Amino acid sequence: MTDRPLVAIVVFPGSNDDRDAAWALGSVGAEPALVWHEEPALPAGTGAVVLPGGFSYGDYLRTGAIASTARVMGAVREFAASGGPVLGICNGFQILCEARLLPGVLRPNRQLEFVCRDATVRVESTESLFTRRCKPGQELVIPVKHGEGAWYADEGTFVQLAARGQIVLRYQEDVNGSLGNVAGVVNEAGNVMGLMPHPEHAVDPLLGSADGGLLLAALIDAAAAHVVAVPA
Amino acid sequence: MLIRPKGGILDPQGEAVGHSLRKLGFDVRTARVGRVVDLELETEDAEAARGEIHRMCEKLLANPLIESFEIHVNGS
Numbered sequence: 001m002t003d004r005p006l007v008a009i010v011v012f013p014g015s016n017d018d019r020d021a022a023w024a025l026g027s028v029g030a031e032p033a034l035v036w037h038e039e040p041a042l043p044a045g046t047g048a049v050v051l052p053g054g055f056s057y058g059d060y061l062r063t064g065a066i067a068s069t070a071r072v073m074g075a076v077r078e079f080a081a082s083g084g085p086v087l088g089i090c091n092g093f094q095i096l097c098e099a100r101l102l103p104g105v106l107r108p109n110r111q112l113e114f115v116c117r118d119a120t121v122r123v124e125s126t127e128s129l130f131t132r133r134c135k136p137g138q139e140l141v142i143p144v145k146h147g148e149g150a151w152y153a154d155e156g157t158f159v160q161l162a163a164r165g166q167i168v169l170r171y172q173e174d175v176n177g178s179l180g181n182v183a184g185v186v187n188e189a190g191n192v193m194g195l196m197p198h199p200e201h202a203v204d205p206l207l208g209s210a211d212g213g214l215l216l217a218a219l220i221d222a223a224a225a226h227v228v229a230v231p232a
Numbered sequence: 233m234l235i236r237p238k239g240g241i242l243d244p245q246g247e248a249v250g251h252s253l254r255k256l257g258f259d260v261r262t263a264r265v266g267r268v269v270d271l272e273l274e275t276e277d278a279e280a281a282r283g284e285i286h287r288m289c290e291k292l293l294a295n296p297l298i299e300s301f302e303i304h305v306n307g308s
Binding site for chain 1: 241242244245248291292293295297298
């Protein structure tokens with residue numbers, strides 16, 4: 001046993017940032033555990049769940065659509081319903097939207113080009129579990145790498161989300177045609193977040209930025225709190 | 233079934249296709265790109281099949297936020 005909070009990282013066929021996420025989470029204080037998508041349950045003592053980046057099922061049908069029906073997603077749903085923190089990164093964000101655990105949907109980039117570079121995002125809300133270590137309005141430099149990152153929701157939903165503080169991260173420029181330059185959203189309860197930028201690629205200044213570590217460290221804080229609040 | 237991007241939804245793929253057709257000299261005002269899914273079901277009951285496919289669309293095949301779908305049933 002270790003006193004590091006256990007963070008389950010779900011591996012789908014076509015996930016490719018699962019091991020980077022495990023390394024990054026380990027470097028900021030978590031005990032990462034890779035969990036195959038066919039598992040019926042999360043490991044005992046799971047404090048948080050990460051759905052990593054990649055191209056699950058080759059992005060067939062719609063990005064994230066097929067993965068959203070995976071067996072483990074039933075357990076992820078229950079975990080989220082119990083208040084457990086769930087973070088979806090890039091393809092993980094797409095999966096959470098397709099699973100209807102997050103509002104909206106990710107569409108092909110407006111420019112129809114894969115975008116791969118550092119992006120500056122502004123922290124719009126520090127109320128969510130994931131942004132508690134950030135200052136309101138703080139700008140984070142975190143890399144993006146995606147072809148389908150244009151977040152979309154209908155106007156009514158968008159206005160409501162903004163009013164409730166569920167739009168947590170916005171790009172400081174138009175990166176992919178995302179509505180309102182949205183880069184990350186949370187669910188109404190504030191315990192499920194999705195974002196297109198990759199915090200796991202920004203945890204060490206040597207790699208250009210350590211700003212992603214703020215989000216991952218907050219996730220680990222929340223994981224520790226969840227294990228205490230809801231023992232397995 | 234036919235799955236289409238809903239009206240008003242930005243369709244970058246359709247725009248790129250329209251642009252290419254215009255470059256080839258075709259007089260195309262707009263192009264929208266959707267998807268066709270052909271399914272074979274065991275049932276002989278067309279209405280039952282239609283209902284079942286409707287549920288498939290809602291659960292997986294289409295995303296109602298951005299896509300509309302149309303079901304055509306052919307007996308064999």
